[in-house]
Amino acid sequence: MVAIAENVQHRLTIQTVEIAPNTTAIRSLDWDRDRFDIEFGLQNGTTYNSYLIRGEQTVLIDTSHQKFRQLYLDTLKSLINPKIIDYIIVSHTEPDHSGLVEDVLQLAPRATVLASKIALQFLESLVHDPFSKRIVKSGDRINIGKGHEIEFVSAPNLHWPDTIFSYDRKTETLFTCDAFGMHFCDNRTFDEDLEAIEADFRFYYDCLMGPNARSLLNAMKRMSELGKINMIANGHGPILYHHLEILTECYQVWSQRQAKTETTVGLFYVSEYGYGQQIATAIAEGIQKTGVGVEVIDISTAELQEIQELAGRAKGVVIGMPPSTDITAQAGISSLLSVVKNKQLIGLFESYGGDDEPIDTLRRKFIDLGVKEAFSAIRIKETPSENTFHHCQEAGIDLGQLVMRDCGESSTKGNRNIKQIKSLDVNMEKALGRISNGLYIVTTQKGNIKSAMLASWVAQASFQPLGFTIAVAKDRAIDSLMQVGDCFVLNVLEEGNYQELKKHFLKRLHPGTDRFAGVKFQTAKNGSPILTDALAYMECEVEKSMECSDHCILYCSVQEGRVSKADALTAVRHRKVGNYY
Numbered sequence: 001m002v003a004i005a006e007n008v009q010h011r012l013t014i015q016t017v018e019i020a021p022n023t024t025a026i027r028s029l030d031w032d033r034d035r036f037d038i039e040f041g042l043q044n045g046t047t048y049n050s051y052l053i054r055g056e057q058t059v060l061i062d063t064s065h066q067k068f069r070q071l072y073l074d075t076l077k078s079l080i081n082p083k084i085i086d087y088i089i090v091s092h093t094e095p096d097h098s099g100l101v102e103d104v105l106q107l108a109p110r111a112t113v114l115a116s117k118i119a120l121q122f123l124e125s126l127v128h129d130p131f132s133k134r135i136v137k138s139g140d141r142i143n144i145g146k147g148h149e150i151e152f153v154s155a156p157n158l159h160w161p162d163t164i165f166s167y168d169r170k171t172e173t174l175f176t177c178d179a180f181g182m183h184f185c186d187n188r189t190f191d192e193d194l195e196a197i198e199a200d201f202r203f204y205y206d207c208l209m210g211p212n213a214r215s216l217l218n219a220m221k222r223m224s225e226l227g228k229i230n231m232i233a234n235g236h237g238p239i240l241y242h243h244l245e246i247l248t249e250c251y252q253v254w255s256q257r258q259a260k261t262e263t264t265v266g267l268f269y270v271s272e273y274g275y276g277q278q279i280a281t282a283i284a285e286g287i288q289k290t291g292v293g294v295e296v297i298d299i300s301t302a303e304l305q306e307i308q309e310l311a312g313r314a315k316g317v318v319i320g321m322p323p324s325t326d327i328t329a330q331a332g333i334s335s336l337l338s339v340v341k342n343k344q345l346i347g348l349f350e351s352y353g354g355d356d357e358p359i360d361t362l363r364r365k366f367i368d369l370g371v372k373e374a375f376s377a378i379r380i381k382e383t384p385s386e387n388t389f390h391h392c393q394e395a396g397i398d399l400g401q402l403v404m405r406d407c408g409e410s411s412t413k414g415n416r417n418i419k420q421i422k423s424l425d426v427n428m429e430k431a432l433g434r435i436s437n438g439l440y441i442v443t444t445q446k447g448n449i450k451s452a453m454l455a456s457w458v459a460q461a462s463f464q465p466l467g468f469t470i471a472v473a474k475d476r477a478i479d480s481l482m483q484v485g486d487c488f489v490l491n492v493l494e495e496g497n498y499q500e501l502k503k504h505f506l507k508r509l510h511p512g513t514d515r516f517a518g519v520k521f522q523t524a525k526n527g528s529p530i531l532t533d534a535l536a537y538m539e540c541e542v543e544k545s546m547e548c549s550d551h552c553i554l555y556c557s558v559q560e561g562r563v564s565k566a567d568a569l570t571a572v573r574h575r576k577v578g579n580y581y
């Protein structure tokens, strides 16, 4: 039976469905969510899936996003008396799944939380009252009666280091949280319509899972040892059942292909110290934008062997400074130092926990080993703001681009190697180079984050409404501020009078530096900066976005605009060949 509860105002609905014997899916449907993980634009909303298994004991797997608090808790109470919940399995601690763990614990005070070691450490800082807990790892099981024996599988890095899968032997259902999910909101509980979901399934894989293909293959190997899997009850989107075989096969094939050429950065930090988790997330997002994978290890809990294996294999190493009192983390860093090679790239950041190990001592050791710094050490002297995280993301992009360059690849997803680039038809490149464009600076502000980008691939696209397209490379940090519905200003540069602005906005900045310092600007009605020295400006909104290989084409409408000098001309960029800007 399917039941639906709803909050019409925000298009939030909840669906409960019996998906297997004694097993209920509680799916929170977030119809209008258009953004995930800052840069991940969504076309079809998303869902947060939680599951209830009722043996002789009762298990709740994951919860929901806080925006569903009332709806979710009411739904849960309509299904059971929460007091009888014996276990809450936390597959992963991102707030879209664990946002209501504290609320559920208040209703179910005798429940024991089962999660990985890292997840429990993180939860302790989220949940204010003490709670019963148990660490679980691969091979651990709980028997909850009526034939339901649940086995756990460690699945680190999918999507954070804390992830576990849970397998119910009776119903042959594997609960995977983020893995095998998709951001696709629909009343259909299952994956019966393959055509409708396949693009979102692939996009989600590319954004969230692909960068950690090796971790996925490891998790899938462990999955194959569990026995028959009849259903994958994921954390986002329709549950995999009708097309389980083909969809898991896709993961296998994509991951094998990806792992062969995988270029990885190892990110080592202490997740529960200072702002380590948020800073690491921002840097990792930046790295992933360039198509480079990131594998994340918590150095306060990982095995030394695991740290060395990743540090030895990764093309780049990022370290969040641990507290000087954390002996395990210090040992982790020493073991890492023993395997880094001088061809690797390094990036260091402070976690701002109040007792950070001094950054310069470690930095000096890496430099002495001949390791190159990909970005200046990120030193955080005050509570990090949104702007700090944005700059950390830019630092991640710098690192990813350098890694790609060192690997002889262009820094975009689906990239070509040097040999392929060289073999391109030179005449064709020259012909393409005859397409000329103007020079522009896109400026935008969202919350406290201001950003800017030099742009030349801009072309008018419609009269009614007045609109144009702009191509934005996928590895630009600004693309997180230019999703459908976002506003910005297009500043037109003036022929013979643009070098200063161009130089300024091409400059690489240290994290935390104000991109607009020293530049004259006013604030547009839509909140974005208008550059005083530009020839003209337009206030715009992104209406549509289309993925095109290494760029996104944005169709934008123009709300208003002005020209400062009636007779001046737009600066134009003439190129020799068409394979660079």
Ligand code: FEO
Pocket (backbone or CB within 6 Å): 092, 094, 095, 096, 097, 159, 160, 177, 178, 235, 236
């Ligand atoms: Fe769906 Fe990583 O949270």
